Amino acid sequence: MLSMTDPPEEAGEERTFTISELADTFQVTPRTIRFYEDQGLLSPRRDGLNRVYSHRDRARLTLICRGKRLGFSLAEIKDFLDLYDVDDRQIEQMRFVLAHGRERIASLEVQLVDVQQTLSELRALESQIVEHLKAAGAAPDKNTKK
Structure with a gap:
């Protein structure tokens, strides 16, 4: 300063x-x-x-x-940063990011499918419980009326 x-x-x-x-x-x-x-x-x-x-x-x-x-992990980030000085055009650095970025995309796509399936299951469970509560004459939430 x-x-x-x-x-x-x-x-x-x-x-x-x-x-x-x-x-x-x-x-x-x-x-x-x-x-x-x-x-x-x-x-x-x-x-x-x-x-x-x-x-x-x-x-x-x-x-x-x-x-x-x-x-990305800190180890991956360090490897990426260390590649900066390998060549003037940063070709190896870009290849590294491309490969690891593709791996990250694939991982996130799997997670997205898992999250979507979980949400679908939770919504189905929610609907079943709400219907069960209504059939029993109870309000789905404590603070609401039938």
Whole structure:
């Protein structure tokens, strides 16, 4: 974070971020960011006891958060991030994401079918119970009348 006593940015000097700035931006806790650092996903430089995050760290945090949101494990995310420097065009990185993304799609499609079947069963059960209660002369819910 810049203060009034910091020297002005020189041409080409990279913008840096504090842990608090990143935590606020990505709506995670500083503890989460430190955890990602412990896992080797981020590697900020140090300025005394303070962590100083680069634009690259911010971009990596963007990918970490997106990967988590999409259901990828931290190990998968780390493997993906590590592939960034393998080649200039990130071909292996894209192949990795494509393969793992396809696996995730297949897994989610199975889960979707399971959820749909469960909902169907629950709705059928609900209908049976409501009909049974009505046949017994009872209201389906405590707070409603027949």
